[in-house]
Amino acid sequence: MADLLERMVDQQGQDHGNSTGNPGHNSGNHEGVDRALEWFQKFAPPKFIGGPNPDLTEGWMDRMMDIFAALRYTEERQISFAVFQFEGAARAWWNVIKAKWEREQTPWTWVNFTRKFNEKYLPSIVQEKWEDDFIRLRQGASSVAEYETQFTKLSRFTPDLVLTEQKQIRRFVQGLNVEIQEALAAAQLDTFSQALEKAQRFEAARGQVKVFHDRKRKQPNSGNLAA
Structure with a gap:
């Protein structure tokens, strides 16, 4: 696993300079996107279908962040590959958000994605608890x-x-x-x-x-x- 991770990180470093713009919309970079997606899938990322269980939601997000920390993808590519794992209701929800972002020219930043994701799949009481925990963290x-x-x-x-x-x-x-x-x-x-x-x-x-x-x-x- 350590050898695999090292090879993946080295390869991502070589491809990183060739990645510009939204990977989901850059038709001139199909080969780089396909290769990056292949590296991503080698980590066996879990699917996400949505639902009211905050523990499952937190676990899925934690796993995504662990993978992206290893691969060092751009924020736009992180979003594209994260939503690649959406299925069912989660996919339908993202299609709506994506269309809205395109209309309003919303930047594909991880902060914007996380904000929308949390609003949809994490109850406000859970978000408030995590926010309090973060503020008090020492x-x-x-x-x-x-x-x-x-x-x-x-x-x-x-x-x-x-x-x-x-x-x-x-x-x-x-x-x-x-x-x-x-x-x-x-x-x-x-x-x-x-x-x-x-x-x-x-x-x-x-x-x-x-x-x-x-x-x-x-x-x-x-x-x-x-x-």
């Missing part, structure tokens, strides 16, 4: 990686709160432990990945310092025992 005793995983999961269902990358960075940093926030205060953070990387580096360095001091405190005791 790192606490978790590692930076564990905190980032939960942050990313909840942000998928609250796209308006991370509408821009700077908003996403700001909310992510605000939820980190104070000592990490202070370490990042003077850092230039242009992307979310930069914020995550710097936070993890500080966490790792702090852990190394702690190990060093722990060993240093134990040394005198060890010397006394040997004497």
Whole structure:
């Protein structure tokens, strides 16, 4: 699986520069779209038929996001391939939304798609709960990686709160432990990945310092025992 993923990511990197515009409407890029769709389907993405069960809806969206995180597709291609998995009532709903987007020239962004998807398939009370959970999310005793995983999961269902990358960075940093926030205060953070990387580096360095001091405190005791 690791080898397959590596090959898929490498291939996507080669094809990425050839992908422009809406993949669902770009007739001059059929070969690239077909190949990208083939890579996508190798992950066995689940179908989605809609319905009132928020757990199934959340699980489907989580799986889509995991796949797209690995393949690094453009937002337009993510939407095209996500709705490719729609069946039945979900397909009929999307046809209506797609026609409306075309009439109103709505940008094919993941935020716009997620907003419409949540409005249709997630009850407002569930959306409000996830929004509250996201606002209250703090790192606490978790590692930076564990905190980032939960942050990313909840942000998928609250796209308006991370509408821009700077908003996403700001909310992510605000939820980190104070000592990490202070370490990042003077850092230039242009992307979310930069914020995550710097936070993890500080966490790792702090852990190394702690190990060093722990060993240093134990040394005198060890010397006394040997004497």
